[in-house]
Amino acid sequence: xxxxxxxxxxxxxxxxxxxxxxxxxxxxxxxxxxxxxxxxxxxxxxxxxxxxxxxxxxxxxxxxxxxxxxxxxxxxxxxxxxxxxxxxxxxxxxxxxxxxxxxxxxxxxxxxxxxxxxxxxxxxxxxxxxxxxxxxxxxxxxxxxxxxxxxxxxxxxxxxxxxxxxxxxxxxxxxxxxxxxxxxxxxxxxxxxxxxxxxxxxxxxxxxxxxxxxxxxxxxxxxxxxxxxxxxxxxxxxxxxxxxxxxxxxxxxxxxxxxxxxxxxxxxxxxxxxxxxxxxxxxxxxxxxxxxxxxxxxxxxxxxxxxxxxxxxxxxxxxxxxxxxxxxxxxxxxxxxxxxxxxxxxxxxxxxxxxxxxxxxxxxxxxxxxxxxxxxxxxxxxxxxxxxxxxxxxxxxxxxxxxxxxxxxxxxxxxxxxxxxxxxxxxxxxxxxxxxxxxxxxxxxxxxxxxxxxxxxxxxxx
Amino acid sequence: xxxxxxxxxxxxxxxxxxxxxxxxxxxxxxxxxxxxxxxxxxxxxxxxxxxxxxxxxxxxxxxxxxxxxxxxxxxxxxxxxxxxxxxxxxxxxxxxxxxxxxxxxxxxxxxxxxxxxxxxxxxxxxxxxxxxxxxxxxxxxxxxxxxxxxxxxxxxxxxxxxxxxxxxxxxxxxxxxxxxxxxxxxxxxxxxxxxxxxxxxxxxxxxxxxxxxxxxxxxxxxxxxxxxxxxxxxxxxxxxxxxxxxxxxxxxxxxxxxxxxxxxxxxxxxxxxxxxxxxxxxxxxxxxxxxxxx
Numbered sequence: 001x002x003x004x005x006x007x008x009x010x011x012x013x014x015x016x017x018x019x020x021x022x023x024x025x026x027x028x029x030x031x032x033x034x035x036x037x038x039x040x041x042x043x044x045x046x047x048x049x050x051x052x053x054x055x056x057x058x059x060x061x062x063x064x065x066x067x068x069x070x071x072x073x074x075x076x077x078x079x080x081x082x083x084x085x086x087x088x089x090x091x092x093x094x095x096x097x098x099x100x101x102x103x104x105x106x107x108x109x110x111x112x113x114x115x116x117x118x119x120x121x122x123x124x125x126x127x128x129x130x131x132x133x134x135x136x137x138x139x140x141x142x143x144x145x146x147x148x149x150x151x152x153x154x155x156x157x158x159x160x161x162x163x164x165x166x167x168x169x170x171x172x173x174x175x176x177x178x179x180x181x182x183x184x185x186x187x188x189x190x191x192x193x194x195x196x197x198x199x200x201x202x203x204x205x206x207x208x209x210x211x212x213x214x215x216x217x218x219x220x221x222x223x224x225x226x227x228x229x230x231x232x233x234x235x236x237x238x239x240x241x242x243x244x245x246x247x248x249x250x251x252x253x254x255x256x257x258x259x260x261x262x263x264x265x266x267x268x269x270x271x272x273x274x275x276x277x278x279x280x281x282x283x284x285x286x287x288x289x290x291x292x293x294x295x296x297x298x299x300x301x302x303x304x305x306x307x308x309x310x311x312x313x314x315x316x317x318x319x320x321x322x323x324x325x326x327x328x329x330x331x332x333x334x335x336x337x338x339x340x341x342x343x344x345x346x347x348x349x350x351x352x353x354x355x356x357x358x359x360x361x362x363x364x365x366x367x368x369x370x371x372x373x374x375x376x377x378x379x380x381x382x383x384x385x386x387x388x389x390x391x392x393x394x395x396x397x398x399x400x401x402x403x404x405x406x407x408x409x410x411x412x413x414x415x416x417x418x419x420x421x422x423x424x425x426x427x428x429x430x431x432x433x434x435x436x437x438x439x440x441x442x443x444x445x446x447x448x449x450x451x452x453x454x455x456x457x458x459x460x461x462x
Numbered sequence: 463x464x465x466x467x468x469x470x471x472x473x474x475x476x477x478x479x480x481x482x483x484x485x486x487x488x489x490x491x492x493x494x495x496x497x498x499x500x501x502x503x504x505x506x507x508x509x510x511x512x513x514x515x516x517x518x519x520x521x522x523x524x525x526x527x528x529x530x531x532x533x534x535x536x537x538x539x540x541x542x543x544x545x546x547x548x549x550x551x552x553x554x555x556x557x558x559x560x561x562x563x564x565x566x567x568x569x570x571x572x573x574x575x576x577x578x579x580x581x582x583x584x585x586x587x588x589x590x591x592x593x594x595x596x597x598x599x600x601x602x603x604x605x606x607x608x609x610x611x612x613x614x615x616x617x618x619x620x621x622x623x624x625x626x627x628x629x630x631x632x633x634x635x636x637x638x639x640x641x642x643x644x645x646x647x648x649x650x651x652x653x654x655x656x657x658x659x660x661x662x663x664x665x666x667x668x669x670x671x672x673x674x675x676x677x678x679x680x681x682x683x684x685x686x687x688x689x690x691x692x693x694x695x696x697x698x699x700x701x702x703x704x705x706x707x708x709x710x711x712x713x714x715x716x717x718x719x720x721x722x723x724x725x726x727x728x729x730x731x732x733x734x735x736x737x738x739x740x741x742x743x744x745x746x747x748x749x750x751x752x753x754x755x756x
Contacts, residue, residue, distance in 0.1 A: 341599075343595060343597060343599035344599060344601065344602075345560070346557065346560070346593075346595060346599065347595065347599040347600075347601065347662070347665075348601070348611070349557065349560060349588065350555065350557060350588055350592065350593035350595075350666075351588065351589070351592070351611060351612045351615070351665065351666070351669065352585050352586065352587075352588035352589030352590075352612065352615070352616060352669065353585070353611075353612075353615050354585055357615050361611070361615070362601050365602065365603070366601075366602050
């Protein structure tokens with residue numbers, strides 16, 4: 001039986017166990033004179049039985065699924081002779097793939113060496129055996145759990161704290177899962193980057209001023225040797241993000257202040273959702289809007305002032321991106337401004353401050369952490385944004401601080417590095433991981449910096 | 463009809479909750495058009511209120527109240543919950559403007575100037591009529607900045623030295639200086655409740671108002687902090703006119719020169735404090751101060 005089917009079976013049995021446990025406790029309660037004589041509510045006894053039934057087998061199932069494949073693989077590879085299982089990792093993987101493909105019938109068995117066919121046969125036998133033994137084991141385990149759980153039910157048995165404890169541990173497990181996933185991503189990016197730094201020195205990558213990642217795939221190919229200086233990319237990213245923030249922060253913040261402090265209820269009811277629609281527009285739509293409407297407009301405008309503006313400019317991309325992230329700032333800032341207690345406003349107004357003085361001197365400082373939080377979210381969004389930049393800012397990695405020129409960003413380069421034919425361990429591909437790592441580090445530092453700012457300047461009410 | 467019903471029900475309910483209280487034999491309500499008894503008016507009035515009606519939407523909260531507040535007196539406003547005394551206090555510096563749907567009718571003058579005339583600058587008015595709220599609401603700033611807030615926005619200090627002096631004087635007047643002079647630049651929200659309330663008083667007097675309104679300033683404080691605030695009110699009355707709303711009759715008796723008794727949005731009686739608490743003129747006042755309802 002497949003693992004998913006087994007899981008469904010376990011869940012069904014768990015639900016069955018719940019009713020068994022509940023019914024059993026109810027039956028026990030009857031002669032005693034109602035459920036008040038039980039230590040816990042019947043549903044707790046049900047949950048207790050269900051947990052005994054489903055939890056151990058689910059855990060075992062997960063472990064089985066993790067260790068099943070490597071175990072079979074090593075058994076199969078151990079069975080075939082040494083000359084086929086070469087020392088090198090690449091050949092080992094190749095042989096293994098071949099065997100498993102033959103076993104699954106993807107690869108035709110005709111024309112393969114007999115030794116491989118035997119191995120494939122062995123593999124498929126092992127797999128079948130594993131499936132059946134897993135199914136049998138699961139059934140035994142769930143049944144055993146069910147009987148064990150229900151046999152423990154007794155009016156004096158304290159099922160409630162046990163269920164409570166198990167629930168607490170389940171929550172903990174979920175939290176850990178999220179943390180470990182993050183850790184896993186970071187570590188995988190880190191190791192790939194280290195591999196990249198073996199072929200390109202780290203200082204060259206971090207401080208290099210030229211980015212041209214084209215490398216020759218074959219020996220005889222005419223191609224550049226590739227240079228991996230990330231500075232132009234980061235400057236480009238910062239430039240586009242800065243333009244976006246210059247657009248988004250003032251507009252977002254001020255519209256938030258208007259909505260929270262001045263707008264009447266009816267205006268607010270219409271304006272707030274409308275603003276939030278901006279966040280729901282797909283970025284690709286913003287992208288072609290930027291490329292087809294805004295960029296030519298800026299170019300024409302520049303020409304009429306006698307400036308030379310390239311048809312793909314950081315200004316166009318950043319400006320449109322700014323519009324896109326307005327709702328991130330305005331919505332969050334609006335929430336925190338509304339959350340500032342009315343007594344603060346009253347206190348300030350009663351001192352003879354005007355409404356705008358109150359906003360500036362009392363409300364904004366009190367709402368600062370939330371506002372900075374919104375801005376940080378917007379910055380992360382701007383740095384990570386790809387589509388608009390691909391379409392409106394260009395691909396050329398130019399080292400410039402002029403927003404009228406075309407630039408490229410880290411994310412755009414990651415996209416171009418990973419699309420198209422490339423070896424997986426070439427510096428070009430691995431550069432994507434290094435860029436990702438840098439981006440991650442920069443965003444992390446920005447967040448830490450923002451936290452520090454907030455701590456320093458926050459004015460905490462209550 | 464409904465109003466009369468609620469009025470009639472109220473004392474009965476109170477009597478039900480607290481068994482000690484004697485059930486009243488007649489419904490406690492102010493007759494329609496009944497005039498305020500006692501001495502509502504004075505010759506040396508700082509503020510004069512004539513025929514004030516306040517509405518929240520369709521609901522009328524204050525009915526035809528006329529009263530004077532004399533220069534440098536402490537006037538206490540007492541009455542059962544929901545009788546409109548806080549609403550009335552908030553009309554005096556137009557804080558009701560911030561409440562949506564609130565409408566004020568009638569004439570309120572300070573030194574002969576109508577507070578509700580279109581030409582009056584509300585901001586300036588609130589600098590002249592300061593306010594202290596029920597719950598201490600220091601700004602989330604340092605103690606110094608809290609007191610300096612008003613002087614800064616009104617440009618009362620030209621130099622840092624002037625500002626320091628204003629802050630120090632205000633804190634001294636609010637008898638808080640000794641307790642906080644070592645930590646002027648720590649947050650005001652870190653003070654104790656009583657200190658916070660005195661900080662709010664210091665903040666209010668920093669702009670040298672003429673009148674200070676206090677809306678149950680001690681209801682969130684313990685007895686010792688309350689005693690300090692009451693002592694402070696007495697000192698402040700030498701320089702300021704003070705209107706205080708309070709739930710505590712003892713407090714009204716201790717701090718005020720005159721006491722106004724409100725009942726269901728009507729001003730029932732205004733008299734010198736000793737008179738109100740020893741021989742009230744109106745039967746409702748008597749019923750309230752003897753604890754027959756409240």
